[in-house]
Amino acid sequence: MLPLAEYVEMAAALTDAQLDSLDQVLDQVDLPFGAVDTLSALALRRALRLYASLSPGQRQALVQGSAIPVPEMTPPQRALFLTGLKEEVGRWGQPVPVDSSRWTEGGFALARERLVRTVLNDGGSVYLERVDAPRPGFNIAEEFGKPVAAPPARVDQVRFQFRYGPGEPREVGLVVAPLPALSGRG
Numbered sequence: 001m002l003p004l005a006e007y008v009e010m011a012a013a014l015t016d017a018q019l020d021s022l023d024q025v026l027d028q029v030d031l032p033f034g035a036v037d038t039l040s041a042l043a044l045r046r047a048l049r050l051y052a053s054l055s056p057g058q059r060q061a062l063v064q065g066s067a068i069p070v071p072e073m074t075p076p077q078r079a080l081f082l083t084g085l086k087e088e089v090g091r092w093g094q095p096v097p098v099d100s101s102r103w104t105e106g107g108f109a110l111a112r113e114r115l116v117r118t119v120l121n122d123g124g125s126v127y128l129e130r131v132d133a134p135r136p137g138f139n140i141a142e143e144f145g146k147p148v149a150a151p152p153a154r155v156d157q158v159r160f161q162f163r164y165g166p167g168e169p170r171e172v173g174l175v176v177a178p179l180p181a182l183s184g185r186g
Contacts, residue, residue: 046084
């Protein structure tokens with residue numbers, strides 16, 4: 001699994017056209033199943049680019065569980081936030097356009113969940129289980145298929161949240177190598 005920093009660097013350095021062709025490039029490289037989540041990288045390009053634009057202090061605030069309020073963002077960061085928010089609203093098929101009078105009340109946040117990842121069926125599927133909620137007596141092999149030779153691995157699911165107005169935030173997620181800076185959080 002790639003670390004979050006690699007996805008951030010990839011989204012910041014590559015153009016949309018290059019990201020769109022990432023699957024084709026990865027087909028030519030011999031990587032283990034699921035090592036790079038290209039579908040999520042495409043869906044998260046705006047969130048990853050916004051994260052890349054944050055200062056070290058802003059990133060640290062996200063890691064500690066705080067949201068970055070839109071009014072505290074720089075103008076280029078606000079533009080990335082608004083683009084990402086509009087993309088998320090469109091992706092979920094919401095008929096209501098972003099209310100430009102209220103989007104500045106929002107914020108950008110990062111949530112993280114600690115997981116164990118098991119590759120099953122000779123690389124045909126992935127099973128994710130929360131670290132803090134294992135099911136006693138549950139046998140992955142019996143339920144979902146024979147695991148491959150690789151042992152289960154600790155991973156993190158990060159979710160970038162575009163908070164906007166009342167209700168649930170719009171979020172996009174990605175499974176990455178464990179985040180060392182978040183190792184104390186659950």
